[in-house]
Amino acid sequence: MSQLIQLKQRLTAIETIKKITSAMRVISMSMHSRLENKLENLEEYKTQINEILLIIKKASTNLAEPEENKSEKKLLIIVGSDKGLCGPFNSAIVKLIKQQDYSGYDIITVGKKITDNVKKKLNIKESFNGFTYKSLHRISADLYAIIESANYDEVICISTFPKNFFVQIAHKKTLLPIKEKIENHKINIEQYIWEENPEEIYRSLKKEYLKFSISLMLFESLSAEQAARFQSMDSATRNAENILEQMQIQYSKLRQAKITQEINELTSHI
Numbered sequence: 001m002s003q004l005i006q007l008k009q010r011l012t013a014i015e016t017i018k019k020i021t022s023a024m025r026v027i028s029m030s031m032h033s034r035l036e037n038k039l040e041n042l043e044e045y046k047t048q049i050n051e052i053l054l055i056i057k058k059a060s061t062n063l064a065e066p067e068e069n070k071s072e073k074k075l076l077i078i079v080g081s082d083k084g085l086c087g088p089f090n091s092a093i094v095k096l097i098k099q100q101d102y103s104g105y106d107i108i109t110v111g112k113k114i115t116d117n118v119k120k121k122l123n124i125k126e127s128f129n130g131f132t133y134k135s136l137h138r139i140s141a142d143l144y145a146i147i148e149s150a151n152y153d154e155v156i157c158i159s160t161f162p163k164n165f166f167v168q169i170a171h172k173k174t175l176l177p178i179k180e181k182i183e184n185h186k187i188n189i190e191q192y193i194w195e196e197n198p199e200e201i202y203r204s205l206k207k208e209y210l211k212f213s214i215s216l217m218l219f220e221s222l223s224a225e226q227a228a229r230f231q232s233m234d235s236a237t238r239n240a241e242n243i244l245e246q247m248q249i250q251y252s253k254l255r256q257a258k259i260t261q262e263i264n265e266l267t268s269h270i
Contacts, residue, residue: 004258007251011244018240024085025233031133032165032226039223042216049209053178056202075152076105077143077175079159079221080114082131086229089160090114092170096158097122105156108146110139110218133222140215147210152176159217162224166231175213178206 078097080090094117107122109115112129119127126146128139147155155176160168 004251004254007247007254011247011251014240014244014247018237018244021233021236021240025230025237028226028230028233032223032230035133035219035223035226039216039219042212042219046209046212046216049205049212053202053205053209056198056205073150073152074105074154075147075150075156076102076107077155077157077159078107078109078114078118079131079157079218080109080111080117081225081229082111082113082129084113085232086225087232089168089225089228090117092168093158093160094118094121096170096172106150106152108143110143110221131218131222136218136222137215140211140218143214144211147176148207157217159221160224160228161220162227165227168224168228173217175210175217178209178213 078093080093084090090111090113093114097118098121102122106125107118109118109124109127111131112127115124115127115129118124128135128142131139153176155174157173157175158170159173161171163169
């Protein structure tokens with residue numbers, strides 16, 4: 001009888017775990033769909049800003065970059081997840097960090113989980129916890145303010161890019177200095193009229209481009225995190241279903257054996 005009670009308790013516990021992982025799976029899918037719809041528009045907007053930057057450069061052959069006081073300071077931004085249960089999402093970022101020495105960089109982390117993973121290996125200057133969809137724009141603005149105030153010469157970000165729903169890639173991206181690039185097509189300069197000084201337009205657009213690059217990076221990381229968490233929770237739910245099926249068979253066999261044993265004991269006294 002004690003074996004039946006223990007099996008019943010385990011069945012109840014696994015059933016509860018299955019309900020939790022199934023609920024988290026639905027939440028992750030919902031959040032990913034919400035972010036995915038926005039990402040398409042954000043990427044298009046970034047492409048348009050990038051194109052205008054190149055057009056200004058091409059239209060103004062004498063365009064000179066504004067003189068800046070080069071601080072020769074370097075910043076590394078590490079973007080991971082704020083919570084766990086997302087498979088190898090954070091471990092892939094840590095693995096990428098180990099491939100290079102960042103001893104000369106100031107370190108900023110975004111996400112509590114990734115902060116806990118790297119704080120023993122790196123000297124973190126500042127960290128942003130509570131990284132969610134609601135706090136994304138605030139963190140993006142704070143990161144931009146830090147970069148502007150410290151006048152960093154080089155800013156590198158290590159985050160995760162969602163190649164597709166089932167593949168997330170940890171990658172390194174340079175935010176500063178800005179390197180404009182465009183698809184292989186001709187730029188029609190004649191359709192643009194510049195009422196202001198091209199240098200001022202270029203300077204303003206570079207700031208906007210940097211702000212937007214930070215926001216897009218955080219959006220991509222959050223989207224990849226939700227996809228990774230969905231896959232992890234989906235796998236956990238399927239495993240729970242398989243275990244429940246096996247344990248239910250085991251429970252039924254043991255229960256039937258107990259019933260048969262009791263019937264034999266009763267019939268033996270007749």
